[in-house]
Amino acid sequence: MMYHFVNIETGEFFFCEEKLWLKTLETAIDEGWDPDGTIYDVNSQYEDYEYDEDYNRTLYCYCVSIAEMHEWGGSYTERRNQVVGYEDTIYLVKALEGTGADPGLVSFIEKGSFRICS
Numbered sequence: 001m002m003y004h005f006v007n008i009e010t011g012e013f014f015f016c017e018e019k020l021w022l023k024t025l026e027t028a029i030d031e032g033w034d035p036d037g038t039i040y041d042v043n044s045q046y047e048d049y050e051y052d053e054d055y056n057r058t059l060y061c062y063c064v065s066i067a068e069m070h071e072w073g074g075s076y077t078e079r080r081n082q083v084v085g086y087e088d089t090i091y092l093v094k095a096l097e098g099t100g101a102d103p104g105l106v107s108f109i110e111k112g113s114f115r116i117c118s
Contacts, residue, residue, distance in 0.1 A: 001018050002018065003015070004116075004117040005115065005116060006114060006115045007108070007111050007114045007115075009111075010111065014104070014105065016105055020102055020105065022077065024101055024105060027095075027096065027101055028095040028096055028099075029095075033091055033092055033094075035074070035088065036074070036087065037075075038072075038074050038075060038082035038088075039084075040072035040082050041081050041083055041115070042065045042068075042069045044081040068080075078116070079116055079117060080116070081115055081116070081117060081118050082116050083113055083114070083115050084109075084113060084114050084115075086113045089109050089111075089112055089113060089114070092109055093106060093109050096109075
């Protein structure tokens with residue numbers, strides 16, 4: 001299954017095979033990267049819920065999003081519209097230097113904060 005990443009500032013996107021993303025994370029950690037953890041974007045996740053004009057359903061969806069935010073563990077592997085922060089991308093790229101990591105993916109990460117789309 002593919003990962004879909006979107007740069008927060010530019011809207012540029014990148015598609016990545018799951019195997020490649022997991023290997024990239026593993027390589028970075030082996031090279032000393034200490035992940036900050038991703039940021040759960042409650043507004044983006046809330047927008048993913050299908051809701052209608054029913055106020056109670058809308059309120060329910062918002063409450064579910066807030067509850068998920070409080071339980072969020074900072075995952076880089078789930079696809080929940082979470083955000084990889086700017087500083088985290090800097091250290092991730094530094095850890096990947098000289099490892100032979102996919103140059104397209106590294107180039108994308110180097111451009112700053114990005115969303116791991118659901």
